[in-house]
Amino acid sequence: MFASPLKTIICLGVMGTLFTGCATKTLMTKDNKTYTRTNKVTLIEDQVVAFGKPAQPLPNLPAHSLVIAGQQKSYVLTQGGPQFVSLIGKLDPKNIQVTRELSFYSEKNDGHFTGTLPLSYVKLKEDISKKDLEFFIENGAKECSSSSDERMFAQRFCFEIKLAGVVYPAANNLASLKALSKPYQVSIYTHQEESYKSKSGMNPFEKLVLLPFAVAIDVVSLPFQAADKIFD
Numbered sequence: 116m117f118a119s120p121l122k123t124i125i126c127l128g129v130m131g132t133l134f135t136g137c138a139t140k141t142l143m144t145k146d147n148k149t150y151t152r153t154n155k156v157t158l159i160e161d162q163v164v165a166f167g168k169p170a171q172p173l174p175n176l177p178a179h180s181l182v183i184a185g186q187q188k189s190y191v192l193t194q195g196g197p198q199f200v201s202l203i204g205k206l207d208p209k210n211i212q213v214t215r216e217l218s219f220y221s222e223k224n225d226g227h228f229t230g231t232l233p234l235s236y237v238k239l240k241e242d243i244s245k246k247d248l249e250f251f252i253e254n255g256a257k258e259c260s261s262s263s264d265e266r267m268f269a270q271r272f273c274f275e276i277k278l279a280g281v282v283y284p285a286a287n288n289l290a291s292l293k294a295l296s297k298p299y300q301v302s303i304y305t306h307q308e309e310s311y312k313s314k315s316g317m318n319p320f321e322k323l324v325l326l327p328f329a330v331a332i333d334v335v336s337l338p339f340q341a342a343d344k345i346f347d
Contacts, residue, residue: 149310156307158224158323161185163217163299165292176281183217184286185301188323190219190228194279199232202254202274210238217301219278224305224323229279237264237271282323 165184172178173191181196182189192199202211212235219228236256238247251272259273282303286292303323 151308151310154307154309156305158221158303158305159187160300160302161187163301164289164294167286167292170288180280182286183280183301184289184292186289187285189283189286190280190301191283192278192280195232195276196278198254198276199278202234202276205250206236207238210236212237213299216299219280219301219303221303221305221323226282227279228282228303229277232274232276232278234274234276235259235271236274237269240268240270243270 163183163185167182167184169176169180169182169191173180176191177193179197181192181199183192213233215233217230217232219230221228236251237260254274256272256274258270260269260271264271
């Protein structure tokens with residue numbers, strides 16, 4: 116009527132062995148599969164020393180190119196530079212805030228990069244004029260006031276300046292440039308697809324490729340003091 120204790124123990128032992136075998140087989144099958152994942156790979160992390168322009172025109176680059184002079188490399192902006200200079204020159208620097216560091220994307224790691232410069236401008240509502248609003252509209256600003264701004268009767272406008280450029284070696288005259296009072300970080304990253312069966316040993320830092328035939332240049336600091344206040 117009742118199974119003996121010995122038979123019960125034997126049955127449980129066999130069942131346990133079967134379940135363990137199935138689990139092992141499943142894990143082995145899973146480990147033999149090949150997976151693909153996309154990794155964000157940092158190519159360089161640098162510190163901005165100064166903003167300027169090339170001392171001499173650069174071949175095949177716009178005359179209005181802006182240079183972000185870094186300690187390790189020079190980042191020559193071929194798009195977005197004039198708008199950046201315009202905003203810095205016309206807005207009160209004490210009301211401008213940079214919401215995050217400069218982070219550029221290089222799709223092919225070929226010396227080219229794209230990104231945005233996020234700026235916000237906040238001012239008391241009673242001090243915002245019609246001329247201010249027209250300037251914000253012309254430059255694609257969006258109203259982005261926070262609850263904290265509202266409580267202080269202030270209004271905030273956000274700018275997303277689209278940037279594009281190329282990477283050059285560090286400026287020849289880097290030591291003589293008027294440096295920002297506090298270095299500001301800039302980085303470039305790319306995406307890399309990786310096939311793997313187990314944990315990857317890929318180095319998270321890869322080497323940044325310069326623009327072909329790019330040589331070190333001299334940079335002239337831009338004559339605005341606003342950058343010191345904004346990037347402080």
